[in-house]
Amino acid sequence: MAVTEQGLLEREKDSMTLNMGPSHPSTHGVFRIVLEMDGELVDSAEPHIGFLHTGIEKTSEAKRYVHVIPMTDRLDYLSPPGNNLAFCLPVEKLLQTEIPERAQYLRVIMCELARMASHLVWLATHALDIGAMTVFLYCWREREMILDLNEEISGVRMMTSYIRLGGVAQDATPGWLNGVQKFIDYFPAKIDEYERLLTNNPIWIDRTKDVGIMRREEAINWSMSGPILRAAGVNWDLRKQRPYSGYDNFDFEVPTGKNGDIYDRYLVRVAEMRQSREIVKQALQKIPTGPYKVDDNKISLPSRDTLKSSMEALIHHFKLVSEGISVPKGETYVPIEGPRGEVGFYIISDGSGVPSRVKLRAPSFMAIPGMCRMMEGCFIADVVGIIGSIDIVMGEVDR
Amino acid sequence: MTSDEIIEKVKSDQGENIESSEVNLGDPVLFVGPDAIHKVAEYLKNDSDLNFDYLSHITGADYLNEDREPRFEVVYELHSIDKNYSIRIRVGLTEEDPTIPTVSDLWKGALYPERELFDMFGFNITGHPNLSRLIMPEEWEGNPLRKDYPLTIEDVTFSHNREFKQDLVKSKPATR
Numbered sequence: 001m002a003v004t005e006q007g008l009l010e011r012e013k014d015s016m017t018l019n020m021g022p023s024h025p026s027t028h029g030v031f032r033i034v035l036e037m038d039g040e041l042v043d044s045a046e047p048h049i050g051f052l053h054t055g056i057e058k059t060s061e062a063k064r065y066v067h068v069i070p071m072t073d074r075l076d077y078l079s080p081p082g083n084n085l086a087f088c089l090p091v092e093k094l095l096q097t098e099i100p101e102r103a104q105y106l107r108v109i110m111c112e113l114a115r116m117a118s119h120l121v122w123l124a125t126h127a128l129d130i131g132a133m134t135v136f137l138y139c140w141r142e143r144e145m146i147l148d149l150n151e152e153i154s155g156v157r158m159m160t161s162y163i164r165l166g167g168v169a170q171d172a173t174p175g176w177l178n179g180v181q182k183f184i185d186y187f188p189a190k191i192d193e194y195e196r197l198l199t200n201n202p203i204w205i206d207r208t209k210d211v212g213i214m215r216r217e218e219a220i221n222w223s224m225s226g227p228i229l230r231a232a233g234v235n236w237d238l239r240k241q242r243p244y245s246g247y248d249n250f251d252f253e254v255p256t257g258k259n260g261d262i263y264d265r266y267l268v269r270v271a272e273m274r275q276s277r278e279i280v281k282q283a284l285q286k287i288p289t290g291p292y293k294v295d296d297n298k299i300s301l302p303s304r305d306t307l308k309s310s311m312e313a314l315i316h317h318f319k320l321v322s323e324g325i326s327v328p329k330g331e332t333y334v335p336i337e338g339p340r341g342e343v344g345f346y347i348i349s350d351g352s353g354v355p356s357r358v359k360l361r362a363p364s365f366m367a368i369p370g371m372c373r374m375m376e377g378c379f380i381a382d383v384v385g386i387i388g389s390i391d392i393v394m395g396e397v398d399r
Numbered sequence: 400m401t402s403d404e405i406i407e408k409v410k411s412d413q414g415e416n417i418e419s420s421e422v423n424l425g426d427p428v429l430f431v432g433p434d435a436i437h438k439v440a441e442y443l444k445n446d447s448d449l450n451f452d453y454l455s456h457i458t459g460a461d462y463l464n465e466d467r468e469p470r471f472e473v474v475y476e477l478h479s480i481d482k483n484y485s486i487r488i489r490v491g492l493t494e495e496d497p498t499i500p501t502v503s504d505l506w507k508g509a510l511y512p513e514r515e516l517f518d519m520f521g522f523n524i525t526g527h528p529n530l531s532r533l534i535m536p537e538e539w540e541g542n543p544l545r546k547d548y549p550l551t552i553e554d555v556t557f558s559h560n561r562e563f564k565q566d567l568v569k570s571k572p573a574t575r
Contacts, residue, residue: 049533049534050534050535053534053535058543058544058548058550061546061550062550220453220480221507221508222507222508223453223454223456223509234480241483330424331460332424332426333476333487342455346458350464356460356462357458357461361455361458361476365511366508366512369507369508369510369511373507
């Protein structure tokens with residue numbers, strides 16, 4: 001809806017047009033929303049996106065498969081390992097490779113740590129939007145520990161690019177696994193601390209309960225996914241429904257809500273942090289020894305020491321670096337459960353080393369029309385809470 | 400139901416609307432013409448044994464470099480929440496008339512991906528309530544995800560490369 005001077009003069013209804021964003025502290029990025037207000041109440045909400053469009057899908061069509069992985073980090077920048085995995089799985093499906101078990105466990109540990117970190121950022125900023133300053137500082141403190149673990153294993157705090165085609169970038173040391181163990185021993189008491197601040201807090205309940213309601217049928221019809229769908233009472237978690245990377249080896253629950261309001265989304269995400277911790281705990285107990293990437297020189301680089309003695313390894317190394325992995329012709333889609341919901345790449349390969357089409361199914365992108373539907377009829381003050389409860393990341397919305 | 404059984408069932412009920420079908424790496428895939436897509440989608444959503452009530456995503460593809468007919472394709476990915484099935488529908492669109500009916504009357508989740516198809520591929524989605532550019536600015540020219548849209552030239556008002564770009568769009572397929 002274009003807001004022009006003429007349009008303002010010609011309006012029949014006595015309503016007010018209010019512009020929020022693109023640079024508004026509560027929109028978590030560059031997201032603009034034009035609200036048609038009837039007094040305190042929102043009549044309709046019109047989202048405007050695209051401010052962060054960087055053309056990642058188009059750029060991917062000119063990069064080799066290996067080079068796309070660092071770009072996937074920048075899509076959902078709060079959970080890079082999830083995006084790496086979402087990109088690697090369909091390519092590996094086209095290549096029809098089996099990933100070694102240790103690599104699968106390391107992938108699971110990284111993805112669950114990222115889920116915890118992402119939910120911590122969500123809780124921090126969501127609580128801050130609604131006015132609870134303290135939670136923000138506490139959550140950032142724990143997220144910092146996860147970022148330190150990221151740095152130790154991949155060298156980078158946020159854009160890890162740790163999950164690679166055919167395995168992971170490098171093996172985990174016993175010291176790192178020990179550090180993860182220390183973190184998950186420490187973490188549950190901290191979740192209790194956040195819950196003590198919020199769960200029974202009358203102000204928090206007043207601001208979130210029965211606000212931004214989206215019921216089961218509606219949530220499914222509007223293609224909501226992840227915690228929003230589960231808060232509406234739909235038991236749909238792709239880690240259970242379509243187990244990938246060995247998630248069927250772990251024993252965990254899928255928390256669901258009932259009312260589909262902001263409060264239920266809060267409860268679901270907090271419960272998910274506990275379940276992620278449970279998965280990491282089991283993974284640390286069961287992690288096997290063995291290779292951390294496939295032993296196939298057509299997919300992963302040969303080890304450094306073989307280069308000096310084996311001609312074949314040298315040729316493979318040269319071919320892989322100069323031409324990249326050639327993926328058989330075909331197209332496929334593998335959905336995974338990211339922190340925000342169903343993430344997946346639809347990949348079309350023309351048989352060369354460069355993908356012909358890379359399409360991201362981004363949960364935040366799919367959730368935006370539904371979010372505006374939730375805003376209709378609510379108070380202006382709740383708009384901020386609703387945006388926060390969706391947990392949008394503009395990097396994956398605009399791509 | 401396995402992928403084969405899902406395809407068997409769809410074919411026996413909607414045989415005249417399905418062009419062909421396959422099981423691609425374990426996933427059931429249907430090939431449908433643009434005229435029949437709405438009928439097939441409605442059947443898949445409302446059939447009580449299949450109940451594909453969740454639209455995962457819609458995407459487009461441009462097969463210009465592969466030199467095949469038809470050039471474009473629209474891909475729908477559906478889930479059934481209760482039954483835990485998935486299915487993919489691929490619809491070929493010709494270069495002359497890339498028109499396809501909307502499915503946003505069945506799944507509200509289709510509103511944004513269909514606008515994205517219009518924006519990025521220039522497909523004409525008939526029946527869509529608000530078909531306008533979504534990610535690119537309103538005044539943008541061209542459809543960036545088409546293969547003949549150049550990758551490297553930036554269209555900025557004060558840029559010196561405007562004329563260069565116009566030549567490129569006419570003459571050259573996308574650079575690699």
